[in-house]
Amino acid sequence: MPTQQVRCKPRDDRKPVNSPREEARGKTGYAIMWTERQNQTRGLYSEIINRLTQNLVAGRDLRQPEERRRIAQIESWTSIAANIFIALIKAIFGLLTNSIALIADAVHSLSDVLSSAVIIIGFAIASRKPDHEHPHGHGRSEYMSGLIVAIMLIGAGVIFACSSYKRLTGGIYASPSIAAVAAVVGTILIKEFLYHFSIKLGHLIKSEALVGDAWHHRSDSLSSLLVLIALAGNILGIPSLDPYFGFIIAFFIIYTGFRIARNSTSLLLGSAPPxxxxxxxxxxxxxxxxxxxxxxxxxxxxxxxxxxxxxxxxxxxxxxxxxxxxxxxxxxxxxxxxxxxxxxxxxxx
Structure with missing residues (x-):
């Protein structure tokens, strides 16, 4: 096969050697590489969650009350164990670094155990057999647990907003600390895993309670992210970043809580099926x-x-x-x- 010869144009010193496309690629090369790595990480993360959840439900009839209760218990006990672990880590680092913020956040992580306990109780009641007073069973207690979790989520958002307001008006900002950063990053990773794990199971069994618990995990992850933003703001000389972002995330958490509460209430009142x-x-x-x-x-x-x-x-x-x-x-x-x-x-x- 004859080879095709390409004639090179004479170089013009007044023009850049690289083409515009090459220049753009050079300017955005790091951004493209970062995006590709993010996509690969996100894909691997999703694959792990999908395999884990599929192993839990493979070959099982998720319409059966016993199976729904089993899935809810797995999600809830996983959340309880993770929250206790996170609380211990935060408390230890808080005591070692004399950080009141970390100690307070440890108490908050322990309080998250309540939402998981509500789900366990709700599904336990839902799995009871029909009786004289409840001839169609107790299945709607699932919706009650979803409503309670939604109310707790709204409460967390309100507390989040109040805390941001106090920081903004009182000039209370986070102090940089390597130990604090390590604890916060670990919290974000664990809470994001719990969010994806819980919301996947919630969608599989169509449970507003599990979806609400998932968003509870996401709210904790976002609150921890705010701490990192606050630390970065202090380093950059913009300490007020933390409360302003706090207001935005608080609004998002409250909105999500109201949406879950509306869905749960609608089911309790006997809404029309799809x-x-x-x-x-x-x-x-x-x-x-x-x-x-x-x-x-x-x-x-x-x-x-x-x-x-x-x-x-x-x-x-x-x-x-x-x-x-x-x-x-x-x-x-x-x-x-x-x-x-x-x-x-x-x-x-």
């Missing part, structure tokens, strides 16, 4: 031979359990016993798929 779920239930009924149409569908959510009522239309000339069998087939088909308690009414057509 249209996708309604369509799936109707499709399950129509798949049974002899069902002409479906109407008057109602779905009541009780945590992992769903109470479903619907009307099916069958041929008016069909024998009563045959229509009764079709109704039972529809009930069984829906119950198997949605772990529900289904009641079917027959209408002639």
């Amino acid at each position: 249209e996708e779920l309604q369509e799936e239930v109707v499709e399950c009924a129509r798949n049974i031979s002899g069902v002409i149409d479906v109407h008057d569908l109602e779905i009541h959510d009780y945590g992992a359990k769903k109470v479903i009522t619907l009307h099916i239309e069958v041929n008016q000339n069909m024998p009563l016993n045959e229509a009764h069998i079709i109704a039972h087939l529809v009930e069984d088909n829906i119950n198997r798929r949605f772990h529900g308690e289904t009641v079917v009414h027959i209408d002639p057509r």
